Amino acid sequence: MRAIRVASATLLAATALTLTAPTASAAVADDTDTNNNITSFGFRVTPSTIAAGGQVTLSVDGCEGNTTVTSGVFDDAQIPKGQQSTTATVFEDAKPGAMYEVTFDCKGEKGTTDLTIATGRPTHHPTHHPTAPVRHGVRAGVGGSLGGLDLHEIALGSALIVGTLGTAYYWTRRRTGDSNS
Structure with missing residues (x-):
């Protein structure tokens, strides 16, 4: 018992x-889970974290027309019909640590993703060749499983x-x- x-x-x-x-x-x-966009086409920004002044690749898959890519951190970009990607240069005065929304517009259907600005400067830029890379320490914080509690x-x-x-x-x-x- x-x-x-x-x-x-x-x-x-x-x-x-x-x-x-x-x-x-x-x-x-x-x-x-803040990026739960569902669209009929695929899109991405590579890399998703970049230093101010760096260059990102904007890619789209499955769009049957021209794609317009907009954000507050780089000039508007166009991906013509038949192409899958283009590049954009992030503004030099982008705020380190900030997250910017990138919007892909394919024939009126919109999808968004985030682009994070890293601290420091890029070690390679097409028009700028620094003599030594800028080094910064790690920025730590609350993370892991207790971040949202x-x-x-x-x-x-x-x-x-x-x-x-x-x-x-x-x-x-x-x-x-x-x-x-």
């Missing part, structure tokens, strides 16, 4: 932990887990009148 109570309490605790886990992972997933959410999750474990402990330790059965 005791084995059945222990198994029931363990199952109750496991169920409670399982039901609280999706809420925490959903909060983190919402912060990372705040102290209030962590406390609430901990309270739910402690309450579940306490309930499981209570029911396993509870004495019944037929304990000798």
Whole structure:
């Protein structure tokens, strides 16, 4: 009889932990899934992180017409029908660490992606050859699985887990009148 109570309490605790886990992972997933564009054509900016003054390749797949690419960080670009890519030069005064939206327009259908400006300057530029590359240290911050959680959410999750474990402990330790059965 005791084995059945222990198994029931363990199952109750496991169920409670399982039901609280999706809420925490959903909060983190919402912060990372900001580019969920669905278009009939494919598009990309390569590289997705570039230093101010650097050159990016703008590519499109499956567009049956001319594609216009716009952003606040480089001059508007055109990808003519039949071609798949073009290049654009990022403005020298682009703010390091900023994220700019890049919009691809194929016959009125629009898709967007992000372009991040890195700190430092490019080590190679077609019209500029520096004698030594500019080096900067790593910029670290909160990352990993705790980036999207705040102290209030962590406390609430901990309270739910402690309450579940306490309930499981209570029911396993509870004495019944037929304990000798």
